[in-house]
Amino acid sequence: MAPKRAAQNVLANWVALAVSTLVGLFLAPFIVHHLGNIAYGVWILVTSLTAYMSLLDLGLRGAVTRFVSKGKTQGNHEESSEAISAALWIRRWISVALVLSSLVFAAMFPRIFSVPSSLQHAARMAIVATALTVAVNLWCGVFGGVLAALQRFDLLSAVAMTQTALRAAGIVWLLRNGYGILALASWDLVIAIVANALYILFAFKNYPELRITFGRPSRPVLRKVWNYSFWAFVINLAAQVVYYSDNLVVGAFTSAAAVTFYAIGGMLIAYARQVVTSLTTTFGPMASTFEAEGSYHNLRRLLIQGTRAALIVSLPIELALFLRGPTFIGIWMGPQYAQPSGAVLRILLLSLIACTGSAASGGIVYGMEKHRTAAIWAIFEGIANLSLSIILVRRIGITGVAWGTAIPSLFVECVLWPPYVSRLVEIPMWEYVWQTWIRTSIAAVPFCIACYLTERYWPVRSLPVFFLQIAAVLPLFPLALALVYRSELTNYLRARFSRPTSLKLSNEYQSSTTSVQ
Numbered sequence: 001m002a003p004k005r006a007a008q009n010v011l012a013n014w015v016a017l018a019v020s021t022l023v024g025l026f027l028a029p030f031i032v033h034h035l036g037n038i039a040y041g042v043w044i045l046v047t048s049l050t051a052y053m054s055l056l057d058l059g060l061r062g063a064v065t066r067f068v069s070k071g072k073t074q075g076n077h078e079e080s081s082e083a084i085s086a087a088l089w090i091r092r093w094i095s096v097a098l099v100l101s102s103l104v105f106a107a108m109f110p111r112i113f114s115v116p117s118s119l120q121h122a123a124r125m126a127i128v129a130t131a132l133t134v135a136v137n138l139w140c141g142v143f144g145g146v147l148a149a150l151q152r153f154d155l156l157s158a159v160a161m162t163q164t165a166l167r168a169a170g171i172v173w174l175l176r177n178g179y180g181i182l183a184l185a186s187w188d189l190v191i192a193i194v195a196n197a198l199y200i201l202f203a204f205k206n207y208p209e210l211r212i213t214f215g216r217p218s219r220p221v222l223r224k225v226w227n228y229s230f231w232a233f234v235i236n237l238a239a240q241v242v243y244y245s246d247n248l249v250v251g252a253f254t255s256a257a258a259v260t261f262y263a264i265g266g267m268l269i270a271y272a273r274q275v276v277t278s279l280t281t282t283f284g285p286m287a288s289t290f291e292a293e294g295s296y297h298n299l300r301r302l303l304i305q306g307t308r309a310a311l312i313v314s315l316p317i318e319l320a321l322f323l324r325g326p327t328f329i330g331i332w333m334g335p336q337y338a339q340p341s342g343a344v345l346r347i348l349l350l351s352l353i354a355c356t357g358s359a360a361s362g363g364i365v366y367g368m369e370k371h372r373t374a375a376i377w378a379i380f381e382g383i384a385n386l387s388l389s390i391i392l393v394r395r396i397g398i399t400g401v402a403w404g405t406a407i408p409s410l411f412v413e414c415v416l417w418p419p420y421v422s423r424l425v426e427i428p429m430w431e432y433v434w435q436t437w438i439r440t441s442i443a444a445v446p447f448c449i450a451c452y453l454t455e456r457y458w459p460v461r462s463l464p465v466f467f468l469q470i471a472a473v474l475p476l477f478p479l480a481l482a483l484v485y486r487s488e489l490t491n492y493l494r495a496r497f498s499r500p501t502s503l504k505l506s507n508e509y510q511s512s513t514t515s516v517q
Contacts, residue, residue: 015157015161016156016157016158016160016161016164016278019160019161019164019165020160020161020164020274021271021274023164023165023168024267024271025271025332026168027168027171027172028264028267028332028333029332029333029334030171030172030175031043031171031175032260032264032333034175034176035175035180035181037256037257037260038116038119038256038257039119039180039181040260040263041251041255041256041257041258041259041260041263042113042115042116042119042123042181042256043126043181043184044247044251044259044260044263045109045113045115045123045247045248045251045256045259046109046123046126046127046130046181046185047130048245048247048248061087061141061142061144061145061148063083063087063225064083064084064087064142064145064146064149065145065146065148065149066149066366067079067080067083067149067224067225068080068083068084068145068146068149068150068207069149069150069151071083072149072150072207077209077210077211078211080149080207080209080210081209081210081211081212081213082217082218082221083221083224083225084142084143084146084210084212085212085213085214085217085221086217086221086222086225087142087145087225088139088142088212088214089214089215089216089217090222090225091138091139091142092139092214094138095135095136095138095139096135098131098134098135098138099128099131099132099135101131102127102128102130102131102132103128105127105131106123106124106125106127106128107124109123109124109127110123110124112252113251113252113256114251114255114256115256116256119180119181122180122181122182123181125182125185126181126182126184126185127185129182129185129186129188129189130185130188130189132189133185133188133189133192136189136192136193136196137192137196140196140197140199140200141196141199143196143199143200143202143203143204144156144196144199144203146203146207146210147199147202147203147206150206150207151286152202152206155202155206159195159198159199159202160195162194162195162198163191163192163194163195166191166194167187167188167191170187170190170191171184171187174187245385245386245389246262246266246389246401246402246404246405247259247262247263247266249386249389249390249393249401249404250262250393250398250401253390253393253394254393254397254398258397258398261337261340261341261344261398262341262344262398262401262402264329264333264337264341264344265325265329265341265342265343265344265345265348265402266344266348268321268325268328268329268345269345269348269349269352272314272317272318272321272349272352273352273355275313275314275317276310276313276314276355276356276359277359283302283306283360283362283363283364286302286363287299287302287363287364287366287368290302296425296426299364299368299425300425300426300427302360302364303360303361303364303421303425303427303432304427304432304435304436306359306360306363306364307357307359307360307361307432307436307437308435308436308440309360310356310357310359310360311356311357311436311437311440311441312440312481314356315353315356315440315441315444315477316444316447316474316477318349318352318353318356319353319444319447319448319451320451320470321345321349322345322346322349322353323448323451323452323455324451324454324455324466324470325342325345325346325349326338326339326341326342326343326345326346327342327455327460327466328463328466329341329342329345330342331460331461331462331463331466332463340398343399343402344398344399344401344402347399347402347403347405347406348402348405348406350406350410351405351406351409351410351413354409354410354413354414355409355413357413357417357418357436357437358413358417358418358421361417361420361421362374364421364424364425365421365424368424370424373420374420377412377416378412380408381408381409381411381412384404384407384408385404385405385408385409386404387404388403388404388407388408389401389404389405390404391404392404418432418433439484439485440481440484442480442484443477443480443481443483443484443485444477444480445480446476446477446479446480447473447474447476447477447480450473450476451470451473454469454472454473
């Protein structure tokens with residue numbers, strides 16, 4: 001894929017992310033203050049529980065993206081059509097099973113969690129409505145995978161921004177008019193139907209060669225899709241345990257109100273994670289294309305440049321939250337949330353920072369169909385996460401749940417991932433770590449010092465002033481990056497402005513990563 005298209009895709013993802021984040025920052029305190037701690041905690045439990053229903057995707061979207069990307073590159077449109085048809089057939093029955101199972105979840109919900117009697121009926125109905133939303137997303141989301149395979153992240157981002165705007169407007173109107181969690185769940189269902197209709201329209205418009213059938217696929221096609229999607233499903237299953245079991249553990253072993261305090265810290269982690277995802281979500285289709293072309297040189301480029309980009313973009317956000325998170329939460333949500341939610345945030349940030357370094361690796365592994373090993377790691381991480389969280393929540397409360405998430409994640413991301421991906425793309429591990437993690441971390445030191453001094457000696461009581469403080473010290477990071485990567489930057493600029501245009505793109509990476517090669 002041309003560098004220009006890659007940059008456009010990343011820009012589109014970031015615009016959608018910026019809209020989603022800004023809307024989320026506004027909506028979070030609005031929803032909490034209108035619903036109250038208990039009702040908001042019940043809402044978080046409902047969404048966390050139904051999030052497990054999305055596991056019934058079974059990794060099929062990743063399989064669709066993989067096979068459509070490969071089929072389109074090689075001109076094998078029949079393979080693309082077969083993969084999509086198989087995924088749709090499987091998901092149709094999964095969606096039916098999901099809606100039926102939601103009735104069981106709804107009946108059991110008040111027995112598992114401490115839900116006030118006044119909220120039990122609304123919670124049950126919200127679970128069913130949310131299950132219908134997940135069912136729509138599962139069945140129609142196949143076409144979102146098609147757009148990802150075609151690398152039309154501009155269209156995916158446009159739909160996402162439309163969905164965000166409509167959802168936010170509806171939530172504000174509903175809560176201002178006294179509606180509760182059932183109305184929120186019903187509105188999410190309406191928005192899901194609109195968004196997925198757009199996915200279907202754009203997919204067929206941009207890939208007119210597709211020929212979709214709705215009958216039972218052949219066994220060879222099902223076997224091919226399942227061989228890929230099974231391990232993706234295992235990874236998704238473990239990810240659900242890691243990302244969504246925390247709120248359920250807090251709700252089961254403490255109280256619904258405590259879920260609110262934990263979820264606020266987790267909410268900021270989710271926003272920060274989306275920053276990395278918006279960049280690295282393009283790597284899977286790119287890796288599939290490079291692998292189909294047999295271009296391992298480009299895979300190594302993608303690993304080094306992608307990891308650097310993920311760290312450069314996310315580290316300032318993650319480090320600022322680590323050093324100043326409690327202050328931000330106190331201003332944003334209220335002083336009563338600053339310390340408990342801030343402690344959760346800092347612990348979870350340890351694992352998030354580690355995950356940032358392997359985000360590009362994950363995309364490459366998926367794109368090359370080498371994710372089985374990662375799936376096995378994910379199984380053990382999920383088991384360790386849940387076990388530690390249950391043990392520690394009894395002893396130290398909600399921070400124990402956060403440590404239960406962070407400890408297994410740090411081991412997987414720091415010990416297992418670097419040697420594995422280095423062997424996969426045939427690059428020395430020390431070279432990979434030095435060119436990405438170590439050099440970028442060195443550049444972040446001045447920014448960290450400035451954030452620490454600002455937090456200690458420059459008190460702040462409003463969000464505008466807080467963001468102005470961050471903006472005042474942020475230039476230290478790009479300046480330090482320019483010093484750390486000065487030789488690569490000099491060579492890049494020399495190559496860009498002193499050579500003919502036709503040679504620029506082909507030589508950009510070679511001139512900027514000579515030491516890696």
